[in-house]
Amino acid sequence: MDGKNFELIYSDNENKTFGTGFVINRKYEQKIMNFEAVDDRICYLRIRGNFNSVIIISAPAATEEKDELVRTVFTIN
Numbered sequence: 748m749d750g751k752n753f754e755l756i757y758s759d760n761e762n763k764t765f766g767t768g769f770v771i772n773r774k775y776e777q778k779i780m781n782f783e784a785v786d787d788r789i790c791y792l793r794i795r796g797n798f799n800s801v802i803i804i805s806a807p808a809a810t811e812e813k814d815e816l817v818r819t820v821f822t823i824n
Contacts, residue, residue: 752772752773753757753770753772754770754771754773754776755768755769755770755771755775756768756769756771756782756785756786756791756792757769757786758789758790759786759787760784764794766787766788767788767789767790767805767806768790768805769782769790769792769803771792771803775794778794778795778796779792779793779794779795780793780794780795780800781793786791787808789804789805790791790805791803791804791805792805792806802816
């Protein structure tokens with residue numbers, strides 16, 4: 748998925764029910780060193796900085812709006 752000034756890079760499964768990712772401003776595209784989808788719910792982005800590289804991890808989390816069973820199952824998995 749691309750926009751005029753941004754790019755969306757993400758992980759997703761076949762059913763399009765889960766997924767996580769990053770919205771990157773196009774002026775920073777050349778700074779991206781690596782993007783890896785560990786699975787359909789976890790991914791990371793490695794960005795080149797001026798002095799060090801930075802790794803950003805993206806993973807979903809259950810919200811307080813979900814019932815306690817859903818939050819418990821989410822944290823166990």
